[in-house]
Amino acid sequence: MTLIDEAPNKPAADRLATLDMAVEGMSCASCVGRVERAIAAVPGVETVAVNLATERAHVGFAKGVTDLKQIEDAIRQAGYKPVETAVELAIDGMNCASCVGHVEKALRAVPGVVDATVNLATEHASVKVLGGGEIVPALVKAVAAAGYEAKLLADSDAEAPARVEAAKEEEQGRLLRSVILAGLLTLPLLVAEMGSHMVPALHHWLAMTFGEGNIRIASFVLASIVQFGPGLVFLRKGWPALLRLAPDMNSLVMLGTGAAYLYSTAATFWPALLPEGTAFTYFEAGAVIVTLILLGRWFEARAKGRTSAAIRSLIALQPKAARVLRDGTESDVPVESVRPGDIVILRPGERVPVDGEVTQGSSFVDESMITGEPAPVRKEAGSLVTGGTINGSGALSFTARKVGADTVLAQIVRTVQAAQGAKLPIQALVDRVTLWFVPVVMALALATFLIWLSFGPSPALSHALVNAVAVLIIACPCAMGLATPTSIMVGTGRGAELGILFRQGDALQALRDVQVVALDKTGTLTRGKPELTDIEAASGFMEDEALRLIASAENRSEHPLALAIVAGAKARGFVLAEPAGFASDPGLGVTATVEGRSVAIGGHRLMEQIHVDAAPFADKARALAEAGKTPLYAAIDGKLAAIIAVADAVKETTPAAIAALHRLGLKVAMVTGDDRRTAEAVARTLGIDEVRAEVLPIDKAAVVKGLQQGGAKVAFVGDGINDAPALAQADVGIAIGTGTDIAIESADVVLMSGDVMGVPRAIALSQATIANIRQNLAWAFGYNALLIPVAAGVLYPAFGVLLSPVFAGLAMALSSVSVLTNALRLKRFRVPAAHEGGVK
Structure with a gap:
């Protein structure tokens, strides 16, 4: 995607922004015409030129007018495919949820950007763009204009994780040094100011030894070093954000500590400027707030590092040499x-x-x-x-x-990493709130100042200043910004350690709401390696000869039942012939010609189709099915020749998995192409609630859709290949992996082992993660809802209670750490044991 300004001699308002994007599916000049007409019909599009050779469309539109989604939809409705590219950026300088909102807003404003998602915990941005990598400079520039720094993350860069880790460790070291310096400088201020209030004898000794004027000057020097040394980071980031009318948490801290510092400076050097009886100093308050917030950020940085421990441990598994x-x-x-x-x-x-x-x-x-x-x-x-x-x-x-x-x-x-960078639907409320949070807090602080100045007790100005500063400092958008992404990071990381991969981050939330779990039978509930168990020949046929011909016909098939028949025949020492005219009809059976004889093997539907009466074996088929075996009929030269049975043993962990799903309060359904009696026999043994049998592979998606009627949320569990339509139709598709290939595009969740016990594990982990997110959000929102009014002084009229800015700073620092600590509890998540129903 290339963005340029055309007609530079025109006024800025009349210039056109241009979008250069790739379009797939065009094959001739008429295709070009259709794409051009479709794009030209989008409101705001001024010019459009489509090149068939390069397969690119050059679109000119008025800046800020055209919705790129409309261009995408128009191209798709014309029958072609606009090419979207995913760009991953590392974002530096974000501190709170407001920062996330500002960066997302800046990225989405870049022409060519379809969507942008920013994660505070990972400090990454995922941007979907129309076009290619040429948009990256524009994205980086937009982020820089918003006051942050962006760098492209290259998937092929093997050293990128190590560099990111090193950068985070360097940041932690810088924060620790700032905390130590600020703490050493703040300690004398606390002793001189707070100690003097608490111990009158200390106050008299200091006044007699050093003089009150000298103490104030010394406090000014120490506070200045803190304010413009370790605390300069708040000014550097908060002031530009304020000028851009996009204030963030740095702006709040800058305003709060700056107000306390300037007021104290005036009280020290120009007390005559202040009303009589209000020339108090609050140097220690500003310095302590800076120290506590930096301390909180250091704890936060350490905790955020622990949330990505799963990724680091996975990367560490890769040996350095071979x-x-x-x-x-x-x-x-x-x-x-x-x-x-x-x-x-x-x-x-x-x-x-x-x-x-x-x-x-x-x-x-x-x-x-x-x-x-x-x-x-x-x-x-x-x-x-x-x-x-x-x-x-x-x-x-x-x-x-x-x-x-x-x-x-x-x-x-x-x-x-992709799952950790995702945003869940539950995050939508947070995003809406945080964009307005900081401006609202600033307005509340101003209102607090004016109310106390107008109606507060003497000295009104001091009370007004202290309470306004407390409101600015107590507000914490950090906790709100970290509440969801940190839980996702730890939850998905823990899932990876348990062999559970959430390919889509929002599957975490969707899985929690599942009410019905539908499982494919073969290879999911069972071992997927059926064995030949029975064969009985019809009158006029020899058992061995019938089995040899049947196995020869099945020798071309890859179906698990066919493989079992072939393996059974070879185990008896039969030499199989090469079939001719082989044909396989999924869900029905196979037909072939073996040594000049026509052979057909399948269920009763195939026998009906080829007009062979299977009634002589009806009772036998019923008995086999009730024993949990799959009966198959064989016809040779148009006559019923034999009935054979194949059994697929249930996995050892399947009964425990079904019981665990029931304990989680879920309904369990089995979807299979097997004979109904066989399927019901297996279901009875396992305690499965509902059976959908004799289902063709192409009809599994329709079965899932039927289970979803009435608004039920359905998870479908299958192998991710034959079950792809059903996996895609389900609210959550869970693919049983093999540990060797996770590229199952239709699934939302992949279980790396073949153990179906991974299904209740994944659901339990989802429930634990969403519960953790709700706890974090309750804390983050509840903290602000309760303490901002307290900081404003609502308790003072009734109880005479005011919140010191120092304690406000401590509470603010602890809020983010509390959210992170709660998220880290997920690292201790343990899967439900076979006899347990909940999460420990």
Whole structure:
């Protein structure tokens, strides 16, 4: 996207902003015409030119007039696709929720930006733009104009996480040094001012030894160093924000401490300027406030660092080097230089450097850091290994398949980072409030000052100043800004440690509201590796010959039931023939020609379709189904030849998982293509509430839609491939992963292990995270709602209670730390045990 001004000789108001964007799907001149007409019809568009060769549209529009979403929609309605690009920026200088609002507003004002989301906890901005990376300078400039600093985050930059971590550690060190300096300078002020009030003898000794005038001058010097030394950061950031009419928390602190400092300075050097009896000094108040707020920010920076501990631990799993066999020579090379196809030598106890396929050796590999499952997994020739996992006592050689940004570990890191940067729907209220919060607080402080000045007791000016400063200092948009993102960061990080990946951040909130959990049967509730259990031949057919022909016909199929039949026939020593004319109809069965004989295998619907009467085996099929087995009919040369049964054993953890879902108050449904009697038998065994059987893969989405009738929120659990439509239709799609590939685009949540117990774990974690967010928001809003009136002095008429600006500063500093500390409790989240229903 390129932004320029056309017709520079025209007045600024008449100039056009231009958008240069990519459009996919055009193939001819008529396409160009349709796209141009669609864009030209958008209100505010002045010029449009579409180039078929470059597949780009050049649009001129009046600044501030055209809604880019309308341009997008117009192109899509014309049948083409506008290209959106995601730009990730690191934002420096944000301190509170108001800062977040200002940065988002600045980014969204850049022509070409579709949406912008800023996260205070991660200090990142995710920007969706129409066009490409050429918009980045405009984004950086817009952020700078708002008073902050932005840098592009490159996905391919392997050193970026380390640099970010180093920058955060440097920031923590700077804050600590500022706190120590401010504290050392503030301590004498506290002793001289507060100590004198509390201990009259100390006051007399200081006055007799140093003189009250000298003490005031010394206090002025110490307070000045604090104000314009460690406290200069508030002036540097708060004053420009105030001039831009976009005040933030720095502005509040600057105004509060600045007012106290200037008033005290006037009382020290020009007392005649003040009304009689009001020449008091508050040097210690301003200095203590600066010290406490800096101390709070240091604690906050440390706590924010802990919220991203999961990401750091994941990144730390990547070994720095790998032993590679090249040209017959083994050598240790940096992991970044490993290429696909390299032979990697893995010694006992080492971490796997990249993803690959074992070619030689056998061992057990600890994959718990990827899947969350503690039991080591046996690896041998043909097995897949994942970077970051730990080899056991055996030696392995494997061929590198995925390296760098393509590894599972890199995908997990990106997935968790994306989820951590997301905004939940619950954040919408916070965003609306925080944009107005600081201006409202400033107005309240002004009103407090005027009311106390007009109606307060003597000395009215001193009371007015102290209470107005307390209002400015007590207000804390930081806590509101951190309430949601810190809980998301810790919750999604903890989920990654448990093998639960939230691909979409808002899935955290959606999963909490789920009422029905629909699960695919094969591979989800069951092992996904059925076995041939029964075969009975019809009159006129030999059992062995029928099985050989059936297995030969199924030999081309990849369906789990077909694989079970083929494996069963080979186990009996049959040599299978090559089928011809093979055809597979999902949900019905297969047909083929084997050695000149037509063979059909499937359910009763296939038999009806080919006009074969399956009634002779009806009772047998019913008995097999009631035993939890899947009966299949076979017809040879148009005659009923045999009935066979295949059983897929239920996973060991499935009963506990279903029981855990029930304890969480959820209804459980099973969706399967199996025979209804088989499905109902399995459901009875597991205690499943509702069964939808004999469902074709293409109809699973319709089943989910049916479960959603009446407004019920449905989560669908499947393998993420055949179940993609159902996963997309569900309110939350949960994909059962294998630990080797998380690129399941249709799912909102991915369970890295094949353990269905991950479903109640994910739901319990979602409930815990949203509860944590609500606690944070209740604290952040409740804190301000209660203490701002107290700071303004509402308790004074009835109880004679006023809130000192010093205690206001302490409370403000503690509010953010309290929110962060509460969010960090999620790091201790433990999954529900098999016999428990809640979250511990």
